[in-house]
Amino acid sequence: MSSTADTTPTLRMLRAAQAQQLDAELMAARPGESAEASPDHALSPHYVLPQLMELAGIACAEVVGHCAAAAVRGLVDDPVDDRAGPAVIRVLVACGPGNQGGDGLVAARHLHHMGFRPTVWYPKPGRNPYFQLRDLEVPFATDFASAYDASELLLDTLFGFSFSGAVRAPFDQPLALLRDRTRAPRPFTVSVDVPSGWPVDDGDVGPADVDADDPRRFLPDALLSLTAPKPAAAAFVAAWARQRSRGGDGASAQADGLRGSHWLGGRFLSRRLARAYGLDDAAASAVPFAGASQSANVTAWRLAPALPASAHGLAERAAPPHAQ
Numbered sequence: 001m002s003s004t005a006d007t008t009p010t011l012r013m014l015r016a017a018q019a020q021q022l023d024a025e026l027m028a029a030r031p032g033e034s035a036e037a038s039p040d041h042a043l044s045p046h047y048v049l050p051q052l053m054e055l056a057g058i059a060c061a062e063v064v065g066h067c068a069a070a071a072v073r074g075l076v077d078d079p080v081d082d083r084a085g086p087a088v089i090r091v092l093v094a095c096g097p098g099n100q101g102g103d104g105l106v107a108a109r110h111l112h113h114m115g116f117r118p119t120v121w122y123p124k125p126g127r128n129p130y131f132q133l134r135d136l137e138v139p140f141a142t143d144f145a146s147a148y149d150a151s152e153l154l155l156d157t158l159f160g161f162s163f164s165g166a167v168r169a170p171f172d173q174p175l176a177l178l179r180d181r182t183r184a185p186r187p188f189t190v191s192v193d194v195p196s197g198w199p200v201d202d203g204d205v206g207p208a209d210v211d212a213d214d215p216r217r218f219l220p221d222a223l224l225s226l227t228a229p230k231p232a233a234a235a236f237v238a239a240w241a242r243q244r245s246r247g248g249d250g251a252s253a254q255a256d257g258l259r260g261s262h263w264l265g266g267r268f269l270s271r272r273l274a275r276a277y278g279l280d281d282a283a284a285s286a287v288p289f290a291g292a293s294q295s296a297n298v299t300a301w302r303l304a305p306a307l308p309a310s311a312h313g314l315a316e317r318a319a320p321p322h323a324q
């Protein structure tokens with residue numbers, strides 16, 4: 001009989017296929033399928049993609065804001081006086097070809113309005129927020145390496161839960177650079193959903209245990225999970241636990257407070273959808289967001305394994321499409 005109940009709050013994880021399914025259910029987005037065809041779609045909240053991206057993007061910008069002071073104090077050779085405010089902080093926003101790249105574009109717009117100095121690397125332009133950034137005269141970088149070296153902070157929105165296989169050009173070069181820059185000084189790096197290049201559903205292997213050319217040598221300083229952590233978030237948490245037990249790498253105490261931090265964003269789930277994916281059951285505690293915040297620091301939260309696919313009927317349904 002156990003004597004003391006463990007009260008550590010818990011977040012349930014979602015595997016890639018579950019996250020894609022949930023995304024589709026939020027939007028009722030399967031082309032050609034009538035709402036009557038599926039009870040899930042009849043109940044869908046019918047979000048449209050730009051709404052979800054806006055919420056994801058503002059959560060990204062908020063987490064960058066939380067981490068910015070640490071980035072400046074801890075990792076720059078000649079620390080900037082943080083009383084100067086965000087205007088001195090250069091944030092490189094690396095945007096991939098999918099919806100996560102769209103989150104990054106939205107985040108860059110919010111960062112601009114918050115007073116930061118964002119620069120965007122977006123080698124496959126196309127989504128609407130791109131034109132908004134052009135209108136705001138936010139600079140676009142063509143050379144990732146020099147923009148990286150000129151920044152205090154990197155927002156990694158290259159790939160999220162739909163990444164798979166070996167990385168293809170033109171994204172291979174930035175991922176190789178991130179993999180090779182394992183030590184400070186380097187920009188404080190915030191990844192979204194999955195550290196780019198990592199296998200989404202692998203929760204066990206961490207950067208310390210992989211070969212020199214393995215993408216998991218790239219260990220971001222902070223991770224923002226959207227809607228729910230993916231198994232890669234558990235690998236991120238485990239990798240930072242190992243890093244801490246080895247005594248870190250010399251960065252300042254202030255920066256260390258946020259290095260290895262895990263955040264949750266994406267406030268768009270109803271109780272019905274949360275319950276359907278096991279995000280609202282006895283093992284998964286209540287949502288951690290406070291007040292108007294679009295992000296919550298969940299570093300101290302435990303991560304529970306994703307439910308088996310059959311638990312919410314995923315196995316019986318076709319894989320959803322996702323925007324390219």
Ligand SMILES: NC(=O)C1=CN([C@@H]2O[C@H](COP(=O)(O)OP(=O)(O)OC[C@H]3O[C@@H](n4cnc5c(N)ncnc54)[C@H](O)[C@@H]3O)[C@@H](O)[C@H]2O)[C@@H](O)CC1
Nearest residue numbers: 052098099100159160161162163164166167168193227322
């Ligand atoms: N419900 C949610 O949680 C929401 C998630 N959003 C974001 O959307 C992301 C998922 O978006 P997507 O499904 O578009 O997927 P991703 O943004 O993960 O990327 C898919 C794109 O990457 C390409 N790609 C995949 N593997 C590759 C490889 N090995 N080399 C080169 N290119 C590769 C694909 O061709 C596709 O263009 C999430 O991670 C999250 O950031 C938000 O935009 C909206 C709401």
